[in-house]
Amino acid sequence: MLVIVAIAAAVIALWLAARWRRWRGSVRAKRRAARAGAGEHAAIALLEEEGYVIEASQARVVWAPLVDDEPLELELRADYLVTREGERFVAEVKTGEVAPSLQSAATRRQLLEYSVAFAVDGVILVCPERGEVHRIEFPTSARARSDSASRG
Numbered sequence: 001m002l003v004i005v006a007i008a009a010a011v012i013a014l015w016l017a018a019r020w021r022r023w024r025g026s027v028r029a030k031r032r033a034a035r036a037g038a039g040e041h042a043a044i045a046l047l048e049e050e051g052y053v054i055e056a057s058q059a060r061v062v063w064a065p066l067v068d069d070e071p072l073e074l075e076l077r078a079d080y081l082v083t084r085e086g087e088r089f090v091a092e093v094k095t096g097e098v099a100p101s102l103q104s105a106a107t108r109r110q111l112l113e114y115s116v117a118f119a120v121d122g123v124i125l126v127c128p129e130r131g132e133v134h135r136i137e138f139p140t141s142a143r144a145r146s147d148s149a150s151r152g
Helices: 002-049 105-117 141-151
Strands: 053-063 074-084 087-093 122-127 132-136
Touching: 002 053, 002 074, 002 087, 002 122, 002 132, 053 105, 074 105, 087 105, 105 122
Parallel strands: 087 122
Antiparallel strands: 053 074, 074 087, 122 132
């Protein structure tokens, strides 16, 4: 009888722990979503202050990189398409401590992907929590090598 009670108690404890993790995760997700939403709203004002005109929000493009000579269609969605002085940019809004930096591999790769897939003049990294707007340029390999050689 004691074994059955112990098993039942263990099952109940596991069930409660799973429910707690799920609830706690959803609270964090809601908090992150609210922070991101507020950041995107604040980013509009920052971009406009810097002279950018918002052309589209949640802009989508279908991009088809080739895998073994076969196109693989992927849909990408960027926060904003903006223009300034005749140039067109993807503007990506990042909040938090790590994401608004090119030191973050995920952010760096996302911006590089956008610069290629959207065929724009450049990408803009917006950090509304810091009040920062950065134009990011990715040099080609040849340009990066020649820049390194000239410094060396």
